[in-house]
Amino acid sequence: MISSGNCVIDGSRETIMAALQEADRFAKETGLTDKQALQFRLLAEELLGVVNGVAKVRDGSFVMESEDGEYRLRLSARTFPLGEVAERKLLDASTSGENDLHQGVVGKLRM
Secondary structure (H helix, E strand, O other): OEEOOOEEEOOOHHHHHHHHHHHHHHHHHOOOOHHHHHHHHHHHHHHHHHHHHHHOEEEEEEEEEEEOOEEEEEEEEEEOOOOHHHHHHHHHOOOOOOOOOOOHHHHHHHO
């Protein structure tokens, strides 16, 4: 398994940009094509954007892994308490609009 460095995420623009730079480096290190690297970067941006934009991260970590052609983006974060509006936004991102474990964006984030 190939693993990226641990990127500290604290909700600031600087830590998000550092994590995205690490995603670019990791994509290159693991031999992704230019198109695949762009798709990988976009997934990282979406994950970091959804979590930080809706949930307001206090502190967390972001790590990328590659094994046997499978890539994983792992974000672990403590957030400020969610308000009703933020919780609804996260639920709206899921396919069913409900808090389904491991289904939709919210379930995958929780996983």
